Amino acid sequence: MTTDDLPASVEPLPVEIKNIQPGGGVCMRIELAWGCWRRWYLKTFRRRYVAHMLAKREGPVHEDGANACPHEVLDPRDLKFYRNQGGYYWSAENDPFRWRDQLPFARAGLVELFLLGGAMLALTVILAFAFWPLAIPTAVVGLCIVWFFRNPKRIIPSELGAVVSPADGHIACIEEVEDEFIGEPAILIGIFLSIFDVHINRTSMDATVVGLQYRHGKFLNALRPESARENERMEVRLQQNSEPRRRFVIRQIAGAIARRIVCWVGPGESLERGEQFGMIKLGSRTELVIPKEEGLEILVSLGQKVSAGSTVLAKYSQEG
Numbered sequence: 001m002t003t004d005d006l007p008a009s010v011e012p013l014p015v016e017i018k019n020i021q022p023g024g025g026v027c028m029r030i031e032l033a034w035g036c037w038r039r040w041y042l043k044t045f046r047r048r049y050v051a052h053m054l055a056k057r058e059g060p061v062h063e064d065g066a067n068a069c070p071h072e073v074l075d076p077r078d079l080k081f082y083r084n085q086g087g088y089y090w091s092a093e094n095d096p097f098r099w100r101d102q103l104p105f106a107r108a109g110l111v112e113l114f115l116l117g118g119a120m121l122a123l124t125v126i127l128a129f130a131f132w133p134l135a136i137p138t139a140v141v142g143l144c145i146v147w148f149f150r151n152p153k154r155i156i157p158s159e160l161g162a163v164v165s166p167a168d169g170h171i172a173c174i175e176e177v178e179d180e181f182i183g184e185p186a187i188l189i190g191i192f193l194s195i196f197d198v199h200i201n202r203t204s205m206d207a208t209v210v211g212l213q214y215r216h217g218k219f220l221n222a223l224r225p226e227s228a229r230e231n232e233r234m235e236v237r238l239q240q241n242s243e244p245r246r247r248f249v250i251r252q253i254a255g256a257i258a259r260r261i262v263c264w265v266g267p268g269e270s271l272e273r274g275e276q277f278g279m280i281k282l283g284s285r286t287e288l289v290i291p292k293e294e295g296l297e298i299l300v301s302l303g304q305k306v307s308a309g310s311t312v313l314a315k316y317s318q319e320g
Contacts, residue, residue, distance in 0.1 A: 009210060010208070010209075010210055010211065010267045010268050011210060011211030011212075011237075011267055012267065013084065013085070013086075013212060013266055013267055014212060014213065014214060016214055017084070017212055017214050018085075019081040019082055019084070019085070020080075020081055020082070020083060020084050020108070020262055020263060020264040020278075021081060021108075021260055021261070021262050022214050022234070022261070023216075023232060023254070023260055023261060025260050027111045027112050027115060027116075028081065028111075028260075030111065030115065031080075031081075031111045032081065035071065035077070035078060036071070038077070039071070039072055039074055039078070042074055042075075043074070049075075050074050050075075053074060053075045053090075054074070056090055056091075056094040057073070057088050057089075057090060058088070058089055058090065058091060059086075059087055059088045059089045060087065061087050061088070062086070062087060067087060067088070068082060068085040068086050068087030068088070069082045069085065069087065069088075070082075073087075073088045075090075075096075075097070076089075076090050076095045076096075076097050076098075077097060083264050083266075084212075084263070084264055084265060084266035085266070086266065103151065104150060104151055104152070105146075105149045105150060105151050106149050106150075106151045106199070106200055106279055107151075108262045108264070108278075108279050109148075109149040109279065109281060110149075112145075112149065112281065113145065113146065113149045116145050117142055117145045117146055120138050120139070120141050120142030120145060121142050123135075123138045124138040124139045124142060144195070144196075147196070148195060148196075148199065148282065150198060151198070151200055152198060154202075154274060154307065154308065154309040154310045155310055156272075156273055156274030156309050156310065157273075157274075157310065157312055159312075159315075161315045161316035161317060162205075162273070162312045162315050163204045163205055163288075163290060163312065163313050163314040163315065163316070164202070164204050164205075164273060164274055164308075164309050164310065164311060164312055164313065165191065165202075165204070165288075165306040165307060165308050165309065165310070165311040165312075165313050166191070166201050166202055166203065166204050166250045166286050166288050166308060167191045167193055167197075167199075167201055167202075167286035167306075167308050168191075168193060168197040168198040168199070168200075168306065168307050168308050169191040169192050169193040169194065169197045169286070169305075169306060170191065170192050170194075170303055170304065170305055170306070171189065171190070171191060171300050171301065171302050171303060171304045171306060172190040172191060172192040172285070172302070173188065173189070173190040173302070174187065174188070174189050174190075174298060174300070174301075174302065175187070175188050176188075176292060177289065179249060179289050181210075181237050181247060181249055182247045182248065182249065182289060182290075182291055183247070184291055184292070185291075185292040186289050186290060186291055186292055187289070187290055187291075187292050187296070187298065187314070188287055188288070188289045189287070189288045189289075189290075189298075189300070189313055189314075190285060190286075190287045191285065191286045191287070191288075191306060192285055193280065193284050193285065193286065195282055198307075198308065199279045199280050199281060199282070199284065200276050200278075200279045200308060201250065201252060201263075201276065201277055201278045201279055201280070201286060201308065202274050202275060202276050202277065202308040202309040203238065203250065203271040203272070203273065203274065203275050203277055204248065204250065204273070204288055204290070204313070205238075205240055205246075205248065205273050206240060206241045206242065206270075206271070206272055206273045207238035207239055207240050207241060207248070207270075207271055208238065208239055208241055208268065208269065208270045208271070209236060209237070209238055209265050209266065209267050209268065209269045209270075209271065209277075210237045210238060210239050210247070210267065211237045211267050212234065212235065212236055212237070212263065212265075212266070212267065213234070213235040213237070214233075214234050214235075214261075215232065215233055215235075216232055231253050231254050231285075232253070232254040232261060233251055233252060233253045233254065233261070234251070234252040234261045234263045234278070235249060235250075235251050235252075236249065236250045236251070236252070236263060236265070236277065236278075237249055238250065238271075241270060246290070246291050246316075247291070248288065248289060248290045248291070249287075249288070249289040250286065250287070250288055250289075251286065251287040251288075251289075252278060252280050252284070252286060253280075253284060253285040253286065253287065254280065254284055260280070260281040260282075261278070261280050261281075261284075262278050262279045262280070262281070263277060263278035264277065264278060265277045265278070273309075274308075274309035274310070288313065290314060293316065295316060295317035296314060296315075296316055296317075297314060297315050297316075297317065298313070298314050299312055299313060299314055299315060300313050300314075
């Protein structure tokens with residue numbers, strides 16, 4: 001997509017969104033601390049590698065001349081939490097860590113997988129030597145952690161007008177609403193994600209990110225309707241890339257257990273239908289709001305199990 005094709009109303013990134021995980025977290029702080037040590041090690045013992053990576057680095061810094069990250073950017077790992085801020089980047093062919101996107105686990109959750117899963121594994125081994133029955137619960141918890149952060153491949157439907165699910169889970173609500181961003185009557189489809197569901201979010205249609213809105217909030221049970229109004233959430237506002245350029249909204253909503261919303265896209269980014277744009281760590285809720293138009297057919301019902309990127313929630317019969 002060229003600059004001329006972008007929606008005219010793309011909003012700047014709100015100042016409160018300083019990274020891809022605005023709610024922070026212990027694992028995030030540990031990884032950022034590790035990054036400080038890693039950059040010292042690279043500059044001290046791997047200067048040729050640093051020089052090579054800096055030569056391949058692309059992209060401008062901010063208009064005021066400052067780096068978009070709060071630290072030095074020596075290789076793509078330094079951008080993990082700040083990829084939505086703009087600035088430096090490496091092309092796919094110059095990114096030696098691109099292979100991590102092909103892992104069967106969510107890249108945004110690799111540290112949690114390593115720390116939490118590793119801790120459970122170590123505890124399981126210790127308990128197995130001490131008194132093996134005690135090792136069973138920790139082994140089960142460890143397997144659940146691995147299962148939670150899985151990232152299965154999905155076949156994305158290609159039919160015209162299809163609106164795919166932005167999340168795995170069960171349909172919790174389907175209702176008519178008024179949405180200020182969409183500017184016309186809309187349909188809201190709410191999806192509840194348990195801790196056993198895949199928690200990676202995908203966009204429902206080919207679209208450009210128009211803007212983001214993040215709000216701190218409570219951590220009520222995601223099954224409760226009021227959680228959508230009161231819980232911490234990230235609202236991703238999008239507009240179709242092609243005619244009729246419908247506007248729609250995907251909301252990532254934290255739950256009682258899930259307190260870490262991750263959204264790595266920024267305003268102006270173009271996404272293909274079914275493309276990953278974020279995740280919510282542990283049980284949560286995702287909402288999709290789409291325009292209610294003549295010819296819109298809702299294809300799911302309450303309680304139905306859906307899969308992100310592959311289940312068609314609705315279909316528009318009229319396309320440009």
